[in-house]
Amino acid sequence: MVFFSLSYNISDHKIxxxxxxxxxxxxxxxxxxxxxRNEILRKPLGMTLNEQDIQADKDHILIGAFDDDxxxxxxxxxxxQEGSAILRQMAVRSQLQGKGIGRALIEFAETxxxxxxxxxxxxxxxxxxxxxxxxxxxxxxxxxFEKVSIPHVLMKKRI
Numbered sequence: 001m002v003f004f005s006l007s008y009n010i011s012d013h014k015i016x017x018x019x020x021x022x023x024x025x026x027x028x029x030x031x032x033x034x035x036x037r038n039e040i041l042r043k044p045l046g047m048t049l050n051e052q053d054i055q056a057d058k059d060h061i062l063i064g065a066f067d068d069d070x071x072x073x074x075x076x077x078x079x080x081q082e083g084s085a086i087l088r089q090m091a092v093r094s095q096l097q098g099k100g101i102g103r104a105l106i107e108f109a110e111t112x113x114x115x116x117x118x119x120x121x122x123x124x125x126x127x128x129x130x131x132x133x134x135x136x137x138x139x140x141x142x143x144x145f146e147k148v149s150i151p152h153v154l155m156k157k158r159i
Contacts, residue, residue: 023062040091085113087123127151
C-alpha cells in the first residue's frame with residue numbers, strides 16, 4: 001500500500017520516486033528494515049536488535065520509504081495510551097540523510113496516527129536529532145536522560 005511519493009536526486013544516484021508504505025511483519029521488506037535499524041541505530045553503539053525487539057515489532061505499525069526494492073529509511077509507530085502514539089526506531093541510510101526522507105517518513109507516520117484516532121505523537125529522541133524534530137513541530141518535554149548509553153529527550157507533538 002503506497003501513500004506518498006517524492007522525486008529527487010542524490011549525487012550521481014538518481015531516485016525518481018520514493019514510495020512510503022506500511023511494512024508487513026516478517027516480510028522480505030521487514031528484514032531489510034531490521035538490517036537498516038541495526039546498521040544505523042544499534043551497530044554504532046555496539047548493539048544489535050534482539051529476539052525480544054523482533055517479536056515486539058509484530059504488534060506495531062512498521063513504516064518504510066523505498067526506491068523500488070531499496071529501503072531508504074524506516075520508523076515504527078507504537079500504539080500508546082490515551083490518544084498518544086509513540087514514534088520509535090527512526091532510521092535513514094547515512095548517505096541519504098538531509099534529503100527529505102526523514103521528513104516524509106514523519107509526515108506519513110503522523111497521517112497514519114491521526115487516521116488511527118491518535119491526537120499526539122511522543123518519542124524519546126536522540127539528543128543529536130532534537131533540532132530535526134523541532135523543525136517538524138515537536139517540542140522537548142523533558143530534561144536529557146540516558147537511554148541505550150546515549151542522551152535522549154522526550155518530545156511530543158499534537159497532530
